[in-house]
Amino acid sequence: MKRRQFIQAATAGAAASAIAMPAIAQSSPEVKWRLTSSFPKSLDTIYGGGETLSKMVSELTDGKFQIQVFAAGEIVPGLQALDAVTNNTVEMCHTVAYYYVGKDPTFAIPSSVPFGLNTRMQNAWLSHGGGGELFNEFFKKYNVHAIQCGSTGAQMGGWFRKEIKTAADLQGLKMRIAGIAGQVMAKLGVVPQQLAGGDIYPALEKGTIDGAEWVGPYDDEKLGFAKVAPYYYYPGFWEGGPAVHAFINTEKWASLPKNYQAALNAACAYATNSMTAKYDVQNPAALKRLVGAGAQLRPFSQEILEACLKASNELYAEISAKNPEFKKAIDAMQAFRNDQYLWWQVAELTFDIFQVRSRAR
Template identity: 60%
Template sequence: MDRRNFLKKAGTFSGGAVAATGLAAPAMAQSAPEVRWRLTSSFPNTLDTIFGGAETLAKAVSEITGGRFRIDVFPAGELVPGLQALDAVQDGTVEAAHTACYYYVGKDPTFAIGATIPFGLNARQQNAWLYHGGGNELFDTFLEGYGVKGLPGGNTGVQMGGWFRKEINSVADLSGLKMRIAGLAGRVVEPLGVVPQQLAGGDIYPALERGTIDATEWIGPYDDEKLGFYQVAPYYYYPAFWEGGLTVHFLFNKEKYEALPAEYKAALDTAAKAVNVNMLALYDVKNMQAIRSLVGKGVQLRPLPRDILDASYDSAMKLYASLSASNPKWKAVYEPWSQFRSQSFEWFRVAEYSYDTYVYSQQAAGK
């Protein structure tokens, strides 16, 4: 080999580290660009578990991408009001949101199915439907009409039925009751006499304190205690039949999402799944501690009367039948969801329900 020719070629690639770096940097910049997004949450930052889901996502995405994809997280009200998170993503005010899709049933009731609907799936069943039962695909098809892409980003588990200023013993006690209640649940309980109200988390306590509303539901013992509802409404009912396993979603502006490199999309997907698992585990730990604390403060824990549950179930089924007959988008998602629900309930009755019923009864008996 011609030594001079070899050295000349070597110099082209190694004329020191500078030459090599000069060639490598542009290639790396193309494959892993610097991206910075803004994410608005529908939740106040005082609620560390549910708001914290967005912070967990942002931290994981940054670490996975070596800090090249950064997401700045803003609590409800800092950029836009909590219930306008979807609008902000649609119009490009922000690239992403962390929200409960049932907040947007005013646009279309179908939004609620991706989150939770009354007498629906529990957290495990919800995850099974979304990830492996066709749910994510069905919901994304629906969301395309709004210019957004969704990923599950947390689950609260079964929620509590809420805080009431006065004790309720039957359906008759619901007449004229003004209640903050989210999603389709308001339409379910309205025929029972409830006057539903939709309020963001930060607006609930003052409304309850002033008597603008008579009752409210939120999430569960941990968050509810932090929000102080027990100070103005002593009766705490369970369960929230309208939220057997609420899925919180990350919503992304579809145009911005599609422009991301495949690696960044994978980072979002991986991080969102981690948030989904982590949030449920956190609530399961924190709620079991908070419920003891609340009872110790004098909270009156009550099961919802059976006649309210029965009347609400009938009302829900009538509503779903009506929506299926009048709303093709609802029908396209609800019918396969309903089939999955039926089969899932059959299976869970065999092992899960039998196991839970037995061991819980033993524990309650002090054994």
């Protein structure tokens, strides 16, 4: 190549690079957000979902998109996380939708409702079964865009100071349980109580309440419930597969470059799988320790489960008659659940039952 041609080629290449570099920089701006969590740092697995999200987003964007995570109470109280996003106090939060049933009972369904979906079904419905789109249409009025960002797996039915054998034993029982589940239990005579996590142990110890639901063995162990309420019941039929969500301010979401939106979606999917896996690893060992320390494992009786199912269906019908958005969502969830169990009873359930019975032998 002649000297003149070489210089021309080099100049053209430099010019192309000069044009391309600003375009790349423009698509990967420096972005710094704040995320407020509904959870304390002591609940490292569920709070850790926000940290997992933050770390993954940073890695996927070469550190250009930074999300700083704040525990409940550091910016706003845990149950005000959604409001902080709606009002643009923070760009996003990490929370559970059913905390906000006071705004609209429809908020319960994308997280968990009594006798709803198990973990895999809930994840499937929200990601590929139409649930995610249905709820983001609903969430528009609250100025948020939602992405699932965690799942605890099926939870436990709670801790009680005395045995609960029949539906009659629920009459007058004061229990820490809230939201849709609390309304269901109230139909059976339970007196629902709303208490923060740190207030449950002293209330059980003093007899101010007779029982309390929390999460599962790993998280429950930290609060010492077995010392003051030895009867540990299962399953938590009101939380068969509760989903945790990242709520993002609508305008902030729309302002993100497409590659940053993709990074957030990918990070939330990873955090969802990671949270479930961590609980699945931690809960068996924690349950062994709790039983070793004196916890008395008890299943809810068939009578209690049937009574609670009947009360749940009655409540859903009552709410649906007044709230068309709730009706649309609960009908969609139940239709998805019924089809899922057609498959589940053929493969998943049959396999699991055989494995459990084989282990018992």
